[in-house]
Amino acid sequence: MxxxxxxxxxxxxxxxxxxxxxxxxxxxxxxxxxxxxxxxxxxxxxxxxxxxxxxxxxxxxxxxIRQTPTDARMLDNPYQQALAEIWHRVLGAMPANAKESFFSAGGNSLLGIRLVAQICKHFSIRLTLKNFFADATLSGLSASVERHLADKNSMKEGLL
The missing domain is CATH 3.30.300.30 (ANL, C-terminal domain)
Known part of the structure; x- marks a missing residue:
């Protein structure tokens, strides 16, 4: 249905x-x-x-249809908590846990594009759709965000 x-x-x-x-x-x-x-x-x-x-x-x-709210204590880090809030704004529901796929939570590719755009804006990074599709879970997205932020910071340090 x-x-x-x-x-x-x-x-x-x-x-x-x-x-x-x-x-x-x-x-x-x-x-x-x-x-x-x-x-x-x-x-x-x-x-x-x-x-x-x-x-x-x-x-x-x-x-x-279940609507399981995410318990913030189940999230591993502040990145996952911020991503869960963005996820909620895009999907209208919180992820059940850090391992739930965006697609199994009701997302689709168009909403995925919207999610990636909001993640990029929130964290001021350039996350690609390839990164998103590789692991569309909170934990996977969190790892991608952390990598991008670390790369961004190391580039800034290299320029100084």
């Missing part, structure tokens, strides 16, 4: 039945689909919610 609209839309998978493992389904999809096409979440249902007309109740499904 596509949840939201425009650039903030995200894909979510719903399933019913015993013996279905969301983690296994996600691994399988990740092996054959690009990251942006993998659902942001997999939601197990005991039964499909229906409207009075016996159609699937999409509003009831949307209410099942």
């Amino acid at each position: 596509l949840h939201g609209s425009g650039a903030s839309a995200s894909l979510h998978a719903f399933y019913e039945g015993e013996g279905v493992c969301a983690e296994q389904a996600e691994r399988c999809l990740r092996s054959v689909l690009p990251a942006w096409a993998v659902p942001a979440s997999f939601v197990s249902l005991t039964h499909w919610p229906l409207t009075a007309n016996a159609k699937i109740d999409r509003k009831a499904l949307a209410a099942q």
Whole structure:
């Protein structure tokens, strides 16, 4: 199910039945689909919610989508905390943890471009989309930001 609209839309998978493992389904999809096409979440249902007309109740499904806030104590450093705030401004939701992929959190390539632009502006660095796509997690982005800041500082010291 596509949840939201425009650039903030995200894909979510719903399933019913015993013996279905969301983690296994996600691994399988990740092996054959690009990251942006993998659902942001997999939601197990005991039964499909229906409207009075016996159609699937999409509003009831949307209410099942998780919105897990990030606990700032789970973040390793101030860079991750700043990146989590930027992530929230772009996606409208905080990442669940430092290892959650931007794409599994509901992001897409257009929102990724917006995220990179805001990161560059906030930290005054030149982060590339290649850096972003290499590891689109808070921990990966934090490492990229730290590398860029270290390079920037070493260049300044070399000029002085």
